[in-house]
Amino acid sequence: MHLVVFEGSLWPTFAPIAINRPAFWLMSGATTLLEKQIRYMNPSRVTLWIRPELAAWTREMIVPRLKVPTKINEPLDDEMAIISSSRALHFSKFEHPTEECVMHDDG
DSSP states (O other): OEEEEEOOTTGGGGTTTTSSSOGGGSEETTEEHHHHHHHHHOOSEEEEEOOGGGHHHHHHHTGGGOSSOEEESOOOOSSOEEEEETTOOOOSOOOOOSSOOOOOOOO
């Protein structure tokens, strides 16, 4: 499964700590929000959509730490993907859908 984590326009809600790093790299306990998403979703690959000014830093500092193939700001291909907000916080394993669908959580 392909996991796409997007930063979105609401990253300033985490300012000032998210000004110089992507929102998904904020700590939540002992790990970051992104590390929690990867652990609970168990993707085969990851694409990170972030602010262009953070792309080089993310390639250098974050991508080498991840244990899954990761791309930055790449367009989607035809493989089914789960698109998740960088601000999402996961607490349990995610059940992968078996067919195309759209899930939305207002909470």
